[in-house]
Amino acid sequence: xLRLIGQRLLTTIPxxxxxxxxxxxxxxxxxxxxxxxxxxxxxSPQAIIEIRSKLGLDQPLPVQFVSYVTALVKGDLxxxxxxxxxxxxxxxxxxxxxxxxxxxxxLLAMAVALPLGVLAAVKQxxxxxxxxxxxxxxxxxxxxxxTGLLLVYVFYFxxxxxxxxxxxxxxxxxxxxxxxxxxxxxxxxxxxxxxxxAAFSQLILPALTLGIFSLAPITRMTRASMLAVLxxxxxxxxxxxxxxxxxxxxxxxxxxxxLPVVTTLGMVFSFLLGANVLxxxxxxxxxxxxxxVEALIASDYAPIQGxxxxxxxLYVALNLMIDVLYGVIDPRVRLEG
Amino acid sequence: MTAxxxxxxxNLTVEFATRRGKVQAVKAIDIEVGKGETVAIVGxxxxxxxxxxxxxxRILDRAGRVAEGSIAFSGVDLVAATEAQMRDLxxxxxxxxxxxxxxxxxxxxxxxxxIEDVLLQHVQATRGTAKEKAVEALTKVRIARPEERYDAYPxxxxxxMCQRVVIALALACQPQLLIADEPTTGxxxxxxxxxxxxxxxxxxxxxxxxxxxxxxxxxxAAYCDRVVVMEKGKVVETAxxxxxxxxxxxxxxxxxxxxxxxxxxxxRDLLPDAPPASSYSPHPEEARSAVSKDHPEGAxxxxxxxxxxxxxxxGLDEMKGRAxxxxxxxxKEYPRPDTGSLFAKLMGKxxxxxxxxxxxxxxxxxxxxxxxxxLVGESGCGKSTTSLMITRLIDPSGGRIVFDxxxxxxxxxxxxxxxxxxxxxxxxxQDPTDSxxxxxxxxxxxxxxxxxxxxxxxxxxxxxxxxxxAKLVGLPVELIDRFPHQLSGGQKARVGIARAIALExxxxxxxxxxxxxxxxxxxxxxxxxxxLKGRLGxxxxxxxxxxxxVRLLCDRVIVMKTGAIxxxxxxxxxLGDPKAAYTKELLTAIPHPPT
Numbered sequence: 035x036l037r038l039i040g041q042r043l044l045t046t047i048p049x050x051x052x053x054x055x056x057x058x059x060x061x062x063x064x065x066x067x068x069x070x071x072x073x074x075x076x077x078s079p080q081a082i083i084e085i086r087s088k089l090g091l092d093q094p095l096p097v098q099f100v101s102y103v104t105a106l107v108k109g110d111l112x113x114x115x116x117x118x119x120x121x122x123x124x125x126x127x128x129x130x131x132x133x134x135x136x137x138x139x140x141l142l143a144m145a146v147a148l149p150l151g152v153l154a155a156v157k158q159x160x161x162x163x164x165x166x167x168x169x170x171x172x173x174x175x176x177x178x179x180x181t182g183l184l185l186v187y188v189f190y191f192x193x194x195x196x197x198x199x200x201x202x203x204x205x206x207x208x209x210x211x212x213x214x215x216x217x218x219x220x221x222x223x224x225x226x227x228x229x230x231x232a233a234f235s236q237l238i239l240p241a242l243t244l245g246i247f248s249l250a251p252i253t254r255m256t257r258a259s260m261l262a263v264l265x266x267x268x269x270x271x272x273x274x275x276x277x278x279x280x281x282x283x284x285x286x287x288x289x290x291x292x293l294p295v296v297t298t299l300g301m302v303f304s305f306l307l308g309a310n311v312l313x314x315x316x317x318x319x320x321x322x323x324x325x326x327v328e329a330l331i332a333s334d335y336a337p338i339q340g341x342x343x344x345x346x347x348l349y350v351a352l353n354l355m356i357d358v359l360y361g362v363i364d365p366r367v368r369l370e371g
Numbered sequence: 372m373t374a375x376x377x378x379x380x381x382n383l384t385v386e387f388a389t390r391r392g393k394v395q396a397v398k399a400i401d402i403e404v405g406k407g408e409t410v411a412i413v414g415x416x417x418x419x420x421x422x423x424x425x426x427x428x429r430i431l432d433r434a435g436r437v438a439e440g441s442i443a444f445s446g447v448d449l450v451a452a453t454e455a456q457m458r459d460l461x462x463x464x465x466x467x468x469x470x471x472x473x474x475x476x477x478x479x480x481x482x483x484x485x486i487e488d489v490l491l492q493h494v495q496a497t498r499g500t501a502k503e504k505a506v507e508a509l510t511k512v513r514i515a516r517p518e519e520r521y522d523a524y525p526x527x528x529x530x531x532m533c534q535r536v537v538i539a540l541a542l543a544c545q546p547q548l549l550i551a552d553e554p555t556t557g558x559x560x561x562x563x564x565x566x567x568x569x570x571x572x573x574x575x576x577x578x579x580x581x582x583x584x585x586x587x588x589x590x591x592a593a594y595c596d597r598v599v600v601m602e603k604g605k606v607v608e609t610a611x612x613x614x615x616x617x618x619x620x621x622x623x624x625x626x627x628x629x630x631x632x633x634x635x636x637x638x639r640d641l642l643p644d645a646p647p648a649s650s651y652s653p654h655p656e657e658a659r660s661a662v663s664k665d666h667p668e669g670a671x672x673x674x675x676x677x678x679x680x681x682x683x684x685x686g687l688d689e690m691k692g693r694a695x696x697x698x699x700x701x702x703k704e705y706p707r708p709d710t711g712s713l714f715a716k717l718m719g720k721x722x723x724x725x726x727x728x729x730x731x732x733x734x735x736x737x738x739x740x741x742x743x744x745x746l747v748g749e750s751g752c753g754k755s756t757t758s759l760m761i762t763r764l765i766d767p768s769g770g771r772i773v774f775d776x777x778x779x780x781x782x783x784x785x786x787x788x789x790x791x792x793x794x795x796x797x798x799x800x801q802d803p804t805d806s807x808x809x810x811x812x813x814x815x816x817x818x819x820x821x822x823x824x825x826x827x828x829x830x831x832x833x834x835x836x837x838x839x840x841a842k843l844v845g846l847p848v849e850l851i852d853r854f855p856h857q858l859s860g861g862q863k864a865r866v867g868i869a870r871a872i873a874l875e876x877x878x879x880x881x882x883x884x885x886x887x888x889x890x891x892x893x894x895x896x897x898x899x900x901x902x903l904k905g906r907l908g909x910x911x912x913x914x915x916x917x918x919x920x921v922r923l924l925c926d927r928v929i930v931m932k933t934g935a936i937x938x939x940x941x942x943x944x945x946l947g948d949p950k951a952a953y954t955k956e957l958l959t960a961i962p963h964p965p966t
Contacts, residue, residue: 158433266474267469267474268474268477270475271469273461274428274430274466274469275488276457277492278492285488290477365524366526
């Protein structure tokens with residue numbers, strides 16, 4: 035198993051190098067002049083040139099690249115010009131927020147989608163199957179900002195059940211001592227129930243919004259993959275040997291059907307992590323997606339490069355986890371590694 | 372037969388709801404199985420034999436239902452029984468074993484655990500004793516080192532071993548009735564014999580009743596007390612196994628028997644009485660040029676280049692006699708999975724490599740023009756690897772493949788598609804369904820090689836050529852616009868053959884072309900192949916594990932075992948008077964019906 039992990043890690047080195055080069059080039063190709071942006075609208079051309087040379091932007095591209103890579107090796111992602119903070123610090127502060135939101139959304143989606151997909155496959159053509167289709171279609175066709183706003187309107191504005199959608203904690207609560215960066219877990223670790231409750235009530239609406247959106251692919255994949263497995267010979271054998279329905283569906287069919295579902299989960303997770311900018315905006319959630327977009331608008335190179343690189347590494351790590359999970363589920367994969 | 376049968380099927384009709392209305396798969400059949408009796412249900416695909424057995428254990432898929440009739444199992448009405456009652460009966464009183472044992476087992480669960488599941492379900496063991504009992508069940512089906520095999524996954528076991536596990540699973544709870552649905556289809560003859568002997572022995576030992584569902588009349592007659600012959604959902608004949616070969620009553624039984632290849636018959640004998648309409652051309656080369664003349668713009672040109680490449684002064688007979696394909700000392704090695712450390716591999720200096728696995732170990736043979744050479748052996752003997760090397764789909768590790776004077780083994784596989792020799796070697800594959808692109812019509816499939824390598828251009832010319840090929844292989848022309856799923860197995864086999872001969876190859880490699888077909892269809896396809904060979908002057912390399920078919924079709928035979936040739940010679944010599952012990956073993960493993 036360790037050897038397999040090592041091999042997978044080695045194969046990702048070229049793609050990480052590729053990501054570094056491409057993001058570097060892309061940020062330079064993008065329209066907009068960082069120096070001009072930071073000098074402000076009233077700055078003189080002289081001031082802009084000064085800022086440019088201070089930032090090292092007057093150097094030829096290869097020289098800029100070398101200094102970027104040199105800093106990168108030291109773990110330095112550069113300085114954000116908009117926040118004035120090192121990018122690593124910004125990302126470290128914001129990534130857990132995004133991760134917590136995405137994980138919560140994904141868990142919610144899984145809790146609904148997996149049983150729904152399994153039931154739809156087992157009772158093919160029944161009302162559950164139709165419900166599954168409706169839910170899946172509705173989930174993808176409603177844009178997240180719409181569902182998000184609708185939820186805020188209903189649960190905050192009309193019913194008043196949830197707190198104002200203003201970030202991860204309301205103004206009166208204080209952050210729990212940082213261990214994982216995930217407020218729910220940290221507050222539990224510290225035994226601060228009040229903080230846990232506050233964080234939870236802030237999290238529930240945006241997580242729901244994300245969950246509704248990611249229901250569709252998971253449900254559909256679960257249903258399709260269950261249908262395929264239920265038609266397999268070994269399920270027939272299990273039935274013919276008199277195994278109970280729950281054993282046939284749970285132990286025999288579902289575990290085999292998990293393989294494609296796990297792949298889908300990984301894809302959905304990595305997609306949501308970076309792409310839930312709209313949800314972050316609606317709920318004023320201090321995540322990495324909105325951070326990257328703000329940096330992009332400001333032509334702030336360092337955060338963008340840092341963001342893309344972090345996402346790439348996360349993606350690699352996630353795929354590795356999925357591979358390992360595959361090995362746990364399917365003994366045949368272990369052999370091939 | 373005992374007075375009260377164990378299983379009594381009366382007037383059973385099974386219906387399937389399809390898009391085109393209800394279809395009766397089984398029509399008002401009566402079958403009885405006595406205590407301790409072994410009954411075979413024989414029939415070709417679509418005869419309703421499997422559906423009957425699924426109806427007995429009530430595992431028909433959702434579209435199927437018992438429309439009429441009754442099934443009584445030691446007094447219990449199985450049609451009226453509740454699902455919970457059925458679940459108790461399945462596996463404990465009535466067990467099934469299936470075709471394709473590897474797929475019949477859960478691929479990601481240890482085989483021992485799968486046996487435990489059944490034992491626990493039927494309260495034949497407790498959590499504490501389950502493992503012990505599962506190992507015992509494995510021991511009973513004579514699996515070597517059962518404690519180790521308990522932890523094996525199906526993919527780690529051979530096909531025969533998997534079937535033993537399935538049998539262990541089925542017999543774990545000591546049922547009274549075993550239904551074996553084509554238990555040995557797809558297994559090698561020696562494995563088939565071992566599995567069948569095991570089933571018969573275990574069921575006799577316990578006084579169990581058995582229903583053997585098979586398409587092989589020979590197998591049925593050899594292992595069963597009574598034989599029930601089914602055709603199109605109806606029982607057409609029920610007879611004692613000892614009687615059925617001697618004195619078949621129903622015309623369908625006679626047709627089945629006739630189509631089953633046996634010793635001492637010719638290809639023609641397989642077919643129902645009337646000889647095929649098309650004439651047999653005595654001079655293959657003449658026939659070839661006659662075919663080519665119809666197509667001066669395309670095939671004719673290829674014919675000319677072909678004669679031009681052959682020495683002009685040689686006579687036809689000499690050309691025929693000279694070897695078309697000479698294989699010398701052919702080797703294919705596969706590296707064994709290495710265990711060298713990652714670091715060592717990175718640095719390019721792994722441990723000294725272990726001796727590679729030799730799938731094909733230095734074999735030499737030749738195929739003469741107009742000859743059919745049979746390549747026989749059990750799975751894993753290297754016969755498919757050999758055929759893949761000759762078609763140049765994979766590269767040999769050593770040796771020479773000389774085709775018509777050129778060492779084509781020296782051309783790398785990835786460049787061979789562009790070689791002028793490529794069109795002269797074609798292949799017919801084992802599974803007629805899987806070897807056709809499901810999105811291609813029959814016509815598109817047949818003209819595919821012409822589009823890639825042929826000289827015929829233009830829609831009309833291609834269509835005409837395709838129709839001609841269809842006629843040649845006996846495929847009704849109106850069917851060539853259909854997709855594979857709209858064709859029968861025999862028709863798909865014909866499409867595969869038409870595709871292979873579309874470029875008028877010199878050598879056709881037939882990789883078990885009839886293994887997936889019913890015997891009556893097989894009889895027709897074998898005769899078609901023989902006739903086409905004569906007409907088009909082709910040579911065949913016929914890869915098969917069915918010795919009876921090889922005997923009928925081949926001039927010479929090569930027997931392979933673990934990558935090496937153990938015996939070769941004319942078909943009569945090798946199969947009539949085998950010298951090698953392995954050949955003898957193969958021949959005795961063929962089921963011999965009582966005569």
